[in-house]
Amino acid sequence: MQKHLFLGVEAIGQGAIDGGMSGVYSYPGTPSTEITEFIQENPLAEERNIHRTWTANEKTALETALGMSYAGKRAMSCMKHVGLNVAADVFVNAAMTGVNGGLIVTVADDPSMHSSQNEQDSRFYGKFAMVPVLEPSSQQEAYDMARDGFALSEQTKVPVMLRITTRLAHSRAGVARKEVLPENQLSLPADPRQFILLPAIARRKYKGLLESQNLFLKLSEESIYNRYEEGAEKSLGIIACGIAYNYLMEHYPNGTCPYPVVKISQYPLPENYINRLDQECDEILVLEEGAPMVEEMLKGFFAKGTPIKGRLDGTLPRDGELNPDLIAKALGKQMFSGYAIPEVVANRPPALCMGCGHQDAYVAMNEVLADYSKGRVFSDIGCYTLGALPPYETIFSCVDMGASITMAKGAADAGLIPAVAMIGDSTFAHSGITGLLDAVNEKSSITVVISDNESISMTGGQDSSAFGKIESICIGLGVDPAHIHTIVPLKKNHEEMVRLFREEFAYNGVSVIIPRRECIQRASSRKRNKK
Amino acid sequence: MKSDIILAGVGGQGILSIATALGEAALADNLLIKQAETHGMSQRGGAVYSHMRISDRPISSDLIPGGAADLILSVEPMESLRYLPYLSETGYLVTNITPFVNIPNYPDIEKVMEEIRKLPRFIAIDADAIAKEVGSSRASNMVMLGAASPFIDIEFSKIEAGIRTIFGRKGEEVVNLNLEALRRGRQFAEENR
Incomplete structure (x- = not known):
């Protein structure tokens, strides 16, 4: 087939x-x-x-x-x-x-x-x-x-x-x-x-x-997805969940592990196989991608039963994803460890794309924020979170979808005025709207910057559900239309953007500034697809 | 037969086009494949890599174990060094020598090349220059695939067929240009190995 x-x-x-x-x-x-x-x-x-x-x-x-x-x-x-x-x-x-x-x-x-x-x-x-x-x-x-x-x-x-x-x-x-x-x-x-x-x-x-x-x-x-695989060597029994099973079998290319293995791909835990493993083996090693959930379930509080090894006792790291090397180590296997990374290699973190509109918004914002003490900009989940890194270092939070607006409001409630929220168009539609309503109801002194690139960009340019609706949503929530401004974030509009930020940061109430320019990745893929 | 390959580059350089060409070739050779890709945040100009495993026997892990890669194929010189812990004792490193500088602290390129030359087996090729000679700078990834091809246990004709499959709908001219890029890369590697 x-x-x-x-x-x-x-x-x-x-x-x-x-x-x-x-x-x-x-x-x-x-x-x-x-x-x-x-x-x-x-x-x-x-x-x-x-x-x-x-x-x-x-x-x-x-x-x-x-x-x-x-x-x-x-x-x-x-x-x-x-x-x-x-x-x-x-x-x-x-x-x-x-x-x-x-x-x-x-x-x-x-x-x-x-x-x-x-x-x-x-x-x-x-x-x-x-x-x-x-x-x-x-x-x-x-x-x-x-x-x-x-x-x-x-x-x-x-x-x-x-x-x-x-x-x-x-x-x-x-x-x-x-x-x-x-x-x-x-x-x-x-x-x-x-x-x-x-x-x-x-x-x-x-x-x-x-x-x-x-x-x-x-x-x-x-379940056909769970099974008990026989093994002659009973000093150890292995429970391998999901993809961890592959990392285990990588070390046994002929397809047979010497230890008994319970492969788990359907929960609740198949008690029949686990009880059998417990009866047959001296120790149990749990391999699972993510948290030590199964390990915790099996480990008795008073640690009297069969010893359980895994992420909790240090056999495997407590955090991070698994890989074949970590499992080789847990099995006591020696492997060639490759060559060391030379010191000359520098980190290459992700960065905002050249020509991205978020950059222009941050440059203008930073110019105005220089007049205030640091730590006033709350941000959100999206490409613009990269504004936390040099050369911008504008934002001071990234927690969960929509939290920029509500955290800015809470900080303003505490006396940090002005407080600023930096949120993308799609994140605003996802979970920012209700927070903005809270702020409007209490006339909070916050400025919400909805940096609108007309797409869900970090995940590859999907359609944003608020496309073309952001101003009307804000007006509908009760934001004063005199304090809703839209501008195209380009170098030529820098002075105008600075003026808007300066005025609205100083305003004692809710204001919304919408720098709007299509994501350059989405624009170029749209043009490519047209050809 | 087994080839474990780390593909490396910078987000946006299109290393997955190499993976696709190789994948087509492996499929045509009735080989099994597993290939782990980098999606998401790193695609924004960050370091990206792909683990490509080709074998005539079932492959367990989606990731190549450390010290087990037969080949590191990098379209950027500094990125080729980032994955050295994966390279096996007998493995080859094949890299483009044109740096992609999008960070302020990119190291002195001579120091990078020095580290590459310390390795027992490497090919350092100016894929961008060869691609331009062939007629399109966009063909540099196929030059790189050609330069790596002597170290991959797949018939060269199958790799050529893979390229025909991928570029076929773009017309004969594009196909021939990429095939020429592939051959020139292979020629360089055979003369410089």
Whole structure:
């Protein structure tokens, strides 16, 4: 059978389409973005008219996917790990309502923080919500899980989490496609109260979710993705979760590890295999990408049972992603360690592109800020976060989507006046609007700079949901139109920009300045595509 | 057969075009591939790399273990050195010598070249100059692939076919230009190895 050379994210996109999905709802975030982009460009998705446009944020994404599931159809929602924080309310409660059509929540974690502000492990959310979690070890499994995950969701009647990490997301390998399944027909839930979480109903639903845990466990113990691999050397037993299994097997090229291995790609933990490993082996080594979740579950508080090795006892580093070298070390293997990096090699951090409009905004802002004490600019998640680095060093915070506006308000409340928020157009649409409403209601002395490059640029230039609507949103929230200014951030407008910043920083109330110029990457790719 | 290759460069230099050409060649040779890419924040002018693994047997890890790469193929000289901990005892380093300077503290290029010349096996090639001679500076990545090709266990004709597949829709002229770039790179490596 012909294999497709798919990135892990592309394998998931293809698997979801082939699994009869009727809609994908997502907000871009590395390393999850390309799942939805793949579906957007896929001919079968177009032929089937699968819903595939971006949403305003992860919460609206997952809620809309849940609505599609209510109506009986199969839906997927994709996000990065911190996106699940935004969608956590609906995620946890969707486990309570359960699903009608199959629902997969695909979450891409970023251990080592290649493009993220933390490395939280989404499996905890799966355990917290008490739903089955799938964690592929290969691109083929990623395809299979996306395709067959809808049926698992319909069988268990809850959303299923599909958890991947950066390396699997952005690595290519051969994937064999399977038969394309039909979409579900429109059908409402058999129980009209299924989705009404009034306390009396919710209490009943919660008991049902608790009772379902036995089924989820049984499915894990029988899952084709979990298995016990025999090994003659019983001094050590190894539990390898998700992609960690590959890093382990890298050291046994003939395909057989001398130690017994439990491969885990479906949760809850398959107790049958783990009990057997515990009985057969002197010690257990846990290999997992992300936090030591499994290790903590197995490690007894009084440490009386089988010794457990992993990230908690220093056998592996407590943070950062795994790789074959770390696992070789944990197994006590000696390897040639390559050549040292010469001292002459300098760091090459990411930087704002030459000609980017954020640069012009920062240059003008810095000129005015020189009149004030340092530490007044709160920023947000996007390319402009690079304004923290030289030569700008303008901003003093980057926490979560939308926090620039609310943190500036809190600092102003504390007496830091003026306080400034620097936020992008898409981040403003995602989570800045409600914070601006708070500031308007209290007439806070803040200046909100919405640096509008008319796209979601850090993730590759996706459409921003606030495109063409930013001024009307601000006016609608109650910002005084006399204090909303739009300017094109170019060198020739520098003096005008400086004047605007100076006036509005001095204004005692909410003002909004919108430097607007299309992202130069998006502009050049748009021109390339036109040719 | 097994080739573990680290591709290196700076975000925007298009190292993935090399990976795509090699991937096509490997597929045509019925080989298995795993290839880990850098997406996201680093693409904004930061250091980017790709782990490319080609084998006739199943490949486990998406990442190449340290000290195990058969080849470092870099389109920028300083970037070629950043991944030395991956290079095996018998591995080759193949690098372009034109620096990409987008940081204020870029080191003296002579010092960079000195470090490259310390290695037992390397090819340092002016891919930009050769690409210009061939007719387009944009072909420098294919010069680099050509310069690395003697150290990759794939038939050269399969790599040529890979280039035909990728550039095919851009017309015969572009295909021939890139094939010429590939051959000139290979010729340089064979004369200077």
